Amino acid sequence: MQKDLTHGEPVKQPVLLVEGVSYYYGEKQALDDVSFKVYPGRVTALLGPNGAGKTTLFSLITRLFDAPTGNIEIDGLSPSKVGSRALGPLGVVFQQPTLDLDLTVRQNLRYFASLRGLKRKEADERMARALDALDMKERIGEKVRSLNGGHRRRVEIARAILHDPSLLLLDEPTIGLDNPTRMAIVAHIHNLARESNIGVLWATHLFDEIEPEDDLLVLNRGRIVARGLAKAVVAETGAKDLGDAFKRLTDTAEEGVAA
């Protein structure tokens, strides 16, 4: 099931290109010849059980460490060739919370804005817009420590889009959140992709976070075992829903959670 993800639409330049990437931890292979593209305005769900290689893939894309084989390009720039400059168009929400708990929401966002080279005034305007869109504007002066998990996640999403990225990476951003909060974040990200033309790569193992029209990559034991529109993957596996398709593709039904 090796397909391109353009669905017959005019071919756009991908915001993320991953070609033939393999990775080993010592003798253990974490990624095996992984290739895919993420297009602007599209949400690409990266679905895989625990240990499939999702976090390793994210670490390579974000250049926490370099990919020894294959090629990764963000908006046409390869981090292994041009270094950290390639990370400019990238916004990331990591699986692990990464806000400074002892600083306020404003201080956290200003810190990030400064790392992205934004002017104070411009940063403050963008902060207000991003937090407003996530119903967090009123909490800007509060210390992150006083926010609940869902609100912290919203601040992290606001932070990730502060510099108008063209590619947004989300590594299981809804882990530990209640259902209404999760679904609100899912809806917000889908709107964001459509309205701001951002390409989104969303790693998850929760089936209900994936919409039928999303692009889907199923990663299992370091290999991509299926790709295409989510609804097409379900249809082609002859499954009754995504959970069933995932089970057929990975034989690890218990790993995926239809929360």
Add this chain to the structure above:
Amino acid sequence: MSAIHLARAFNGIVSREMFRFLQQRERFLAALVRPLIWLVVFAAGFRAALGVNIQPPYETYITYQVYITPGLLAMIQLFNGMQSSLSMVYDREMGSMRVLLTTPLPRWFLLFSRLFGSVIVSLFQVYAFLGVAYLFGVEMPPIGYLTVMPALILAGMMFGALGMLISSTIKQLENFAGVMNFVIFPMFFASSALYPLWKMKEGSEILYEICIWNPFTYAVELIRFALYAQVNWQALGIVAGCALVFLALSVWAYDPSRGIQQRKAGAGAAA
């Protein structure tokens, strides 16, 4: 990436270190109390027992409190350097280090900025201690309070870079306390902080050799001379050289293609 971008990022990283320090009043208090105990209790007791002869940069007899003050200043900076590396390990475990390392800026620049932020924090602690020490009768030449600043910056860079290097090798936050004690106390005791080297030589030739190879000794001497508006060139060369070597090794350790980070990531990141 423009010079303005670099300047804004530098300002942001240094400001964050300052904000965090201001949130941690206990850390500031500990930074003052620790050397103060050495100054008020330890040095007062030794004052009568230990004679310090006239040796550069001193031109007259000095009290033992005056003698150990440069060592205590270096101790504040060493503790601060280690504390900063502890905070790097914490940031790495908590994930906020990833935010820093995934920005479109050179890694050496990010690490240097972070290091410089921690040096600025150490300067606040050092000058606060000098103020308190003054109240206890430890006076330096007025110009010394100014001329010591470059020496403090350089020594702070060396300790901060050492801490950064150590942080790259620490796998878990829990291991850090042991490592701190293993580094701080041997460095402090086996140096010229508490006794002049000639006195050390009288006591033990081996200990004297250890002191000679200990970079902390040179940081102390650099600060001691700078407090009297003098330069100890040997100390300056060694401290600057060590700072460069430690920083280069830290940048290597945090490099995405060669460093220690990815080996360490192996266990957890395979997920």
